Amino acid sequence: ETEKTLAGKTVLITAGPTYEAIDPVRFIGNHSSGKMGFSLAEQAAKRGAKVILISGPSAQKINNENIELHKVTSAKEMLSKVLEFYDRTDIGIASAAVADYAPKEIAKEKIKKNDENLTIELVKNPDILKTMGEKKTHQFLVGFALETQNEEENAKGKLEKKNLDMIVLNSLRDEGAGFKNDTNKIKIFTKTGKTEFDLKSKEEVAKDILDFVEEQVLRHNTE
Numbered sequence: 001e002t003e004k005t006l007a008g009k010t011v012l013i014t015a016g017p018t019y020e021a022i023d024p025v026r027f028i029g030n031h032s033s034g035k036m037g038f039s040l041a042e043q044a045a046k047r048g049a050k051v052i053l054i055s056g057p058s059a060q061k062i063n064n065e066n067i068e069l070h071k072v073t074s075a076k077e078m079l080s081k082v083l084e085f086y087d088r089t090d091i092g093i094a095s096a097a098v099a100d101y102a103p104k105e106i107a108k109e110k111i112k113k114n115d116e117n118l119t120i121e122l123v124k125n126p127d128i129l130k131t132m133g134e135k136k137t138h139q140f141l142v143g144f145a146l147e148t149q150n151e152e153e154n155a156k157g158k159l160e161k162k163n164l165d166m167i168v169l170n171s172l173r174d175e176g177a178g179f180k181n182d183t184n185k186i187k188i189f190t191k192t193g194k195t196e197f198d199l200k201s202k203e204e205v206a207k208d209i210l211d212f213v214e215e216q217v218l219r220h221n222t223e
């Protein structure tokens with residue numbers, strides 16, 4: 001039996017990819033499976049938290065009655081779902097791989113192939129986590145950074161720019177880390193420190209992240 005260290009807390013987690021429609025049959029997406037976010041949800045629920053899990057398209061399943069799963073498709077839908085629950089959130093964890101751009105227009109009918117090349121104009125999507133950072137009142141906010149180069153600088157930049165309390169870096173340069181794998185290798189940054197972890201199962205990584213969050217939240221509340 002897991003100790004109920006998060007009893008009384010509401011944890012909001014974003015997970016999975018977003019799909020940005022091009023036409024009724026096609027979309028722009030990414031390789032996120034949702035495993036990292038669903039593992040976090042499962043572990044937070046085991047610790048007694050009420051979990052609001054907002055996920056893009058994912059085949060992952062949940063089996064814990066403390067998890068309320070809201071399925072969305074696009075970044076815009078994810079943002080509006082997040083905002084519905086944000087005021088009630090104590091701890092927000094953004095593990096979703098949100099598409100940064102979406103097609104400017106969604107074609108009503110399937111785009112027909114012809115002999116020409118096809119250009120699709122993309123416009124910027126809202127930054128969900130940045131919006132959460134701007135609206136932060138009492139929430140403890142955790143972001144992820146998925147990088148392929150200048151990993152640490154980029155992660156620290158996001159911590160600052162998005163007004164986060166901590167950020168979890170995973171690099172696609174590390175074997176077994178990031179998308180789809182059942183494992184991940186992370187580094188956690190706060191405003192003052194850096195902690196490195198070994199390659200582990202996403203279940204174990206989720207435990208490490210929540211242990212870290214709990215320690216930070218405690219410190220936060222006693223300062």
Ligand code: PMT
Binds near residue numbers: 125146158178
């Ligand atoms: O789902 P899995 O297959 O298990 O893979 C897990 C994962 C690799 C997707 C996960 O561990 C991870 O790194 N998630 C964040 C991916 C990402 O989009 O990172 P980013 O560096 O582009 O974004 C930085 C942060 O801003 C993230 O917390 C992201 O959720 C958030 N963001 C980004 C863009 C946007 N428009 N809105 C956001 O909220």
